[in-house]
Amino acid sequence: MTVVREPIWDDAPAGRLQGVARHSVGLFASFGWAAHILWESVLSFPGVVCRRNSRADLVKQLYVTGIRTLPVVTVVSLFMGMILALQVGLELRRFNQEIYLGAAVMLSLVREMGPFSCGLCLAACVGSAIAAELGTMKVNDEVAALEIMSISPIRFLAAPRILALFLMAPVLSFYCCVIGTIGGGVVGVTQLGVDFAQYMSSAISIADTKDLFVGLLKAVVFGVVIGTVSVAEGFGADLGATGVGKSTQRSVIVSFLMILMLGYMVTRMCYR
Amino acid sequence: MPEALIRFENVTKRFRGTAVLDGLTFDVMKGEVLCVVGPSGTGKSVTLKHLVRLLTPTSGRVFFDGTDVTSCDGRTLQRIRGRIGYLFQGGALLAWMTVAENVALPLEECTDLPDAEIERRVAKALEDVELSAAADKYPAEISGGMQKRAGLARAIVRESDVVLYDEPTSGLDPVTSVTINRLIRKLNHELGITSVVVTHDLQGALTIADRILLLKGGRCVECSTPENFVKSESRDVREFLAAMKGETI
Ligand SMILES: Nc1ncnc2c1ncn2[C@@H]1O[C@H](COP(=O)(O)OP(=O)(O)OP(=O)(O)O)[C@@H](O)[C@H]1O
Ligand SMILES: [Mg+2]
Numbered sequence: 001m002t003v004v005r006e007p008i009w010d011d012a013p014a015g016r017l018q019g020v021a022r023h024s025v026g027l028f029a030s031f032g033w034a035a036h037i038l039w040e041s042v043l044s045f046p047g048v049v050c051r052r053n054s055r056a057d058l059v060k061q062l063y064v065t066g067i068r069t070l071p072v073v074t075v076v077s078l079f080m081g082m083i084l085a086l087q088v089g090l091e092l093r094r095f096n097q098e099i100y101l102g103a104a105v106m107l108s109l110v111r112e113m114g115p116f117s118c119g120l121c122l123a124a125c126v127g128s129a130i131a132a133e134l135g136t137m138k139v140n141d142e143v144a145a146l147e148i149m150s151i152s153p154i155r156f157l158a159a160p161r162i163l164a165l166f167l168m169a170p171v172l173s174f175y176c177c178v179i180g181t182i183g184g185g186v187v188g189v190t191q192l193g194v195d196f197a198q199y200m201s202s203a204i205s206i207a208d209t210k211d212l213f214v215g216l217l218k219a220v221v222f223g224v225v226i227g228t229v230s231v232a233e234g235f236g237a238d239l240g241a242t243g244v245g246k247s248t249q250r251s252v253i254v255s256f257l258m259i260l261m262l263g264y265m266v267t268r269m270c271y272r
Numbered sequence: 273m274p275e276a277l278i279r280f281e282n283v284t285k286r287f288r289g290t291a292v293l294d295g296l297t298f299d300v301m302k303g304e305v306l307c308v309v310g311p312s313g314t315g316k317s318v319t320l321k322h323l324v325r326l327l328t329p330t331s332g333r334v335f336f337d338g339t340d341v342t343s344c345d346g347r348t349l350q351r352i353r354g355r356i357g358y359l360f361q362g363g364a365l366l367a368w369m370t371v372a373e374n375v376a377l378p379l380e381e382c383t384d385l386p387d388a389e390i391e392r393r394v395a396k397a398l399e400d401v402e403l404s405a406a407a408d409k410y411p412a413e414i415s416g417g418m419q420k421r422a423g424l425a426r427a428i429v430r431e432s433d434v435v436l437y438d439e440p441t442s443g444l445d446p447v448t449s450v451t452i453n454r455l456i457r458k459l460n461h462e463l464g465i466t467s468v469v470v471t472h473d474l475q476g477a478l479t480i481a482d483r484i485l486l487l488k489g490g491r492c493v494e495c496s497t498p499e500n501f502v503k504s505e506s507r508d509v510r511e512f513l514a515a516m517k518g519e520t521i
Contacts, residue, residue, distance in 0.1 A: 002346075006327060011289045053380065060368075137366075144326050145364040145426075148353050149378040156381075 003143055003153045003235050005033075034232040037154060038224070041162045041231075044155035054160055061164035066171060069125045073118060073172055074179055077109075080117050081180030084108055085187040089194070098194045102203030105184035106177075110211045114177040115169075116263060119222035122169060123255035127230035130161050131251035134234025135244035143235065153235070162227035169223025170216040177215070214270045218263060225258045276335075277302040277434065277466050278323060283332035284490075285318060292318050293329070294490030305460050305467045307477035309512070310487035316470040317361055319487065320436045323468075324353055354382065357435040361442075363423035365411040371422045372398065372407040378430050397425040400455055402448065417444045424452065428459060435459070437469045441476055449473060453480050474516045478502070486512055 008029065013019040048054040088104045134157060137143050146153045181203055188194035233251035237243045276299035285293040292315040300306045308316050321327040322334050325341050334341045336352050344352070365374045372394055379390045398404045401421040406414050411422070420443060427435055437456065441449040453476045459465045460480075471477050477484055478498045485495040486509055493508040494501060502513065 002325070002349075007288075011286060051381075053377075140362055141360040141364040142366055144321075145358065145360055147326070148324050148356065148358045149382060150350050150354050151377070151381045 002147060005236075030232065030236070033236070034228050037158055037232050037235070038162070038228045040152075040154045041159040041228075044152065044159045045163055047155050048159045048163060051155075054156060057156075058160040058163060061160045062168060064129075065122070065126050065164045066168040069121055069172065070175075072125055073121045073176060076117050076121055077114070077176035077179040078183040080113055080176070081105060081109060081183030081185075082187045084113065084180070085184030086191065089188060089192040093192060098188070098192055099198060099202060101188050101192065101194050102181070102185070102199040102201070103206035105188075106181055106203035107206055107211070109177045109180040109184075110207065110215045112215075112263070112267070114180060115173045115215050115218035115222060116259065117180075118169065118173040118176045118219055119226065119259040119263075120256065122165065122172070122223065123226045123230075123252055123259065126165065127226040127255050128248050128252050130227070130230035131234040131237075131248045132244060134158075134231060135237030135247045138235055138237045139240055139244060158227075158231040158235075161231060162224060165223035165227035166220060167223075169226075170219040173216060173219030210270075214266065217270075218266050221262050221266060222259050225262060226255045229254045229258060275302055276300065277337055278468070279335040280319070280322070281333045281335065283319075283322060283329045283334060285315070285322070285327065286330045291330075292490055293322075295332070296487075296490060296492055298485055298492045298495055300466060300468055301482075303460070303464045303466055304482040305456065305469060305480055307481035307484045308468065308470045308487055309472070309474060309477055309484060311512075312472075314487050315490055316487055317438055320358070320438055320468065320470060323436060324356055324358060325349055355433045357427035357430055357432040359420075359424050359427040359435070359437045359440055361438040363411070363416075363419035365419055365422055365426070367411055370408050370410055371403065371414065371425075374411070374422060375425045375429050378426065383430075393429055394425075397429040398422075400428070401425045402451060417448065420444065421448075421452070424455075428455075428465075431463055432465070434466045434468070437467065437471075439470055439472065441471060441473045449476060456480055474513075488512075 008026065009022060013022055048058055084105050085101060089098060089101050092098050092101055092104070134143070137157070143153050143157070146156055185196055185199045188199045189196050230251045233247040233254070237247040278300035280296050280298050283293050283296045284291060296319065308319065310316055318327060322329060323336065323341065328342055339348060339352060341349070341352060365371070366377070369377070375397055376390050376394045379385055379393060395404065398407055401424050403418060403421050403425060406418055406422070411419055414422070420440070424437070424440055427437070440456065441452050444452065456467055456469060457480045460467055469477070469480070481498055483495055483497055484501045486493050488508050494504055494506050496504065501509065504510070
């Protein structure tokens with residue numbers, strides 16, 4: 001498959017109506033294009049692991065995705081847990097039910113907020129960087145150069161990045177839940193006078209394997225979607241630095257929207 | 273009569289309604305050096321890109337060794353691309369690899385050569401473009417001209433049948449330009465590499481080319497040997513030569 005593509009139409013649109021029609025067709029085309037990139041990437045995962053150059057790149061991407069985002073993810077999930085604990089805790093205190101604080105914080109983190117905040121961090125930190133990097137490579141003809149050397153840009157560039165996000169997103173999401181729970185506990189102890197041991201035991205008692213797995217499934221879905229969207233936007237960049245800027249912006253927006261919509265859909269499918 | 277290896281047949285290319293190539297027709301013979309000259313923005317780079325289907329024509333066809341590049345299937349296209357080395361106008365090196373790794377990339381990824389042989393070939397290619405000293409530097413650490421030469425080394429390292437050079441000497445000092453021009457000629461002589469050289473360096477073109485093609489307004493206005501090119505009666509050629517002379521004086 002060739003990644004360096006041309007616009008579907010060579011000429012300018014004849015009128016506004018045609019412009020709108022073309023825009024809609026283009027939207028569908030870009031969905032198909034992203035799906036195609038994902039499919040081809042999955043097919044070339046074995047190649048990524050087997051080839052020396054790609055394997056080195058995979059290790060680098062795992063580091064960029066998993067380790068370099070840790071500071072941001074830590075701060076975000078810590079405050080996420082603290083906010084949850086404060087909001088829920090104040091309500092619980094009105095009914096003298098603070099003992100359930102741990103359960104409430106843990107449940108919302110594992111089911112929803114952990115994967116969600118991890119997804120937002122990855123889209124903002126990693127997805128944008130992928131789109132900008134690949135977009136710059138595209139407009140500098142580096143992607144074209146790979147194609148001419150018969151090196152598939154999908155295997156060489158897209159697959160390691162998507163694979164790294166696929167592997168790291170659930171790990172980071174789990175980490176988010178742990179840090180968030182600790183953050184909630186700190187608020188519970190200092191602001192609401194809850195006993196930390198009681199908080200933790202309440203949290204652990206509610207933790208259910210199904211919730212955990214659905215949360216991790218969400219994280220995996222988010223990781224793959226962020227990777228695919230960013231790669232597709234990067235490869236779609238055109239017309240110099242402005243084009244790269246637009247692609248990067250679009251990759252973040254589309255990732256955010258997809259995280260929200262897919263988050264809802266997975267929840268809907270798993271909890272009825 | 274040598275056979276045509278590359279053939280452009282009435283190729284027209286429009287970008288958003290404006291025609292950049294407009295009925296371009298020319299041949300490149302096997303084993304020749306064809307220099308393409310013309311004002312900036314006339315579609316010289318676009319022409320080269322059509323040859324490897326980085327762009328597809330709005331109408332018309334492009335043949336490589338008898339195969340229609342514009343409509344062949346992916347496998348055939350890959351085989352054709354495998355026979356072509358391409359120097360991009362900007363060098364197009366991968367930023368996270370050193371110069372030597374960049375040059376080795378096509379050999380590592382697409383051939384089964386042993387490491388020692390790859391190393392030997394890379395060293396040879398870097399020596400040819402006088403870049404041995406910068407082998408372990410990253411693209412961002414070397415100058416534009418050096419990046420260009422690294423791209424050139426990558427284009428020739430596979431010793432393909434055809435090499436397409438997009439402005440191999442632009443941004444280089446006169447002495448290095450002469451070296452690069454000699455290298456193109458030498459590769460052509462010794463290995464029979466068919467070369468298409470897009471260039472602004474008319475003096476260089478006159479010394480290395482078997483034929484010179486002047487592109488203007490998306491068409492080929494003159495395509496002849498250097499001797500006939502400078503003697504041509506065509507108004508466009510005269511104007512182009514006069515402008516070039518004015519520039520060099
Ligand atoms: N992807 C593209 N989209 C729209 N227009 C393009 C695209 N690529 C090239 N063009 C247009 O085609 C024309 C020819 O471009 P090209 O790069 O081939 O010029 P050139 O002859 O190589 O010039 P130079 O000597 O400066 O390199 C330019 O006017 C450019 O605006
Ligand atoms: Mg050009």
